Amino acid sequence: MVNNYLPSVGGVEFHVAALAKQLASLGARVTVFCLDNTTPSELDSNPRIVRFPCSPAVGGVLAWPWPGTSRKIRRMLSDGSVTAISTHTRFFPMSLIGVRLARRLGVPGIHTEHGSAAVKGVSPLVALASNLVDRTMGRLVLRGASRVLCISDGAREFVRDLAGVEGEVFHNAIDTAAFTAAPADTAGTTGPAGTAARNRLVYVGRIVPGKGWDLALATAEQLAVDHPEMELHIVGDGTDRTALASRAAASPLAERVVIHGQQPPARIAELLQGSVFLNPTTLSEGFQTTLLEAVAAGAAVVSTPVGAARYLLEAGADVRLADAADPGAWVENVRAALDSPAAPPAKALVDSFDWKRRAAEYLAVINSVRNS
Structure with missing residues (x-):
């Protein structure tokens, strides 16, 4: 039970869609209840998608179900076939409905928390309102x-501080085959001992304040002279898209900056392979799947010290950390990544964050709660 689902795009939406698909592939019958005023339901599929009308979404994200939605869902589940209810992110109205329905129906309510801190990068009024929602709903x-499952250690600490609840870490995951199978292209030139030298910087994310697209561009500009073959590829869209285009057009690196907009996973995989992936975010991130995708594709990663980056660094991935407030550190870390040979990641590491494995773990959690 979620507020937003595909075709809406975002980290939570992709997580839920992948989890639902993999649970279905393991033999579970899955129904996704979500809010959507335009997309029709898909009632004959597995996962089955049931969409309910709702209020206009605040910020394109937070909508409220119309009165009676909870009653309709309960009637649909009254045949007793439901064995668990899954909810995602604490501040969505559908999460509250899901948790309450689970209790009324006497089935496990498994909540996955995707946030690791209060909302950042918003106006003081929105910050005040979101803090109030956190402390109530x-x-x-x-x-x-x-x-309560938490997609990072940071999320687990946040859950403990906010609600006094001890969650367990359940890391985000990806379809690793979609990224490890990316075809080789001209991402690098031949380097020492036949290895590939990196010459592509890639940013994948929303083009909004706080995600760091401006720091990515500024870092690339500082390295342009020493790396004449280097290009910067920016994938994503958002409210700062016009500002990005204007800033890039005026940049001395203008001819080597490519703004792609939204791209399908196959194209993102091609861009990531053998690249240096830039993640200069200062927002409250959960466990960013883009970092997993970058590592699976063989990219080196330079990131602010968010949870996923720290986890991957400790796991032995090619990751460098730099604070967003230190542009000099960004330049030096990206320079070091560009000068390092591109090499495939350890297979065991990549296998550890594949969705097939994670979905089986999720079923095990459900069974453990049902049997406790």
Whole structure:
């Protein structure tokens, strides 16, 4: 039970869609209840997608179901076939409905928390409102769930601080085959001992304040002279798209900056292979799947010290950390990554964050709660 689902795009939407698909592939019958005023339901598929009308979404994200939605869902689940209810992110109204329905139906309510801090990068008024939601509805969701899964250590600490609930880490995951199978292209020139030298910088993410696209561009400009073959590829869209285009057009690196907009996973995989992936975010991130995708594709990663980056560094991935407030450190870390030979990641590491494995772990969590 989620507020937003595909075709809406975002980290939570991709997580839920992948989890639902993999659970179905393991033999579970999955229904996704979500809010959507335009996309029709898909009632004959597995996962089955049931969409309910809702209020206009605040910021394109937070909508409210119309009165009676909870009653309609309960009637649909009254045949007793439901074995668990899955909710995602504490501040969505559908998460509260899901947790309460799980209790009324006597089934496990498994909540996955994707946030690792209060909302950042917003106006003071929005920050005040989101903090109020966290301390009311957010606490009700976290305290009402049978089990709380957290997609990073940071999320687990946040859940503990906000609601006094001990969650367990359940890392985000990806379809690793979609990135490890990317075809080789001209991402690099031949380097020492036949290895590929990196000459492509890639930013994948929303083009919004706080995600760091401006730092990515500024870093590339500082390295342009010493790396004449280097290009910067920016993938994504958002409210700063016009500002990005204007800034890039005026840049001395203008002819080597490519703004792609939204791209399918296959194209993103091609761009990531053998590249240096830039993640200069200062927002409250959960466990960013783009970092997993970059590592799976053989990219070196330079990131602010967010949870996913620290985890991958400790796991032995080619990751360098730099604070967003230190542009000099960004330049030197990206320079070191460009000068390092491109090499495939360890297979065991990549296998560890594949969705097939994670979905089986999710079923095990459900069974453990049902049997406890």
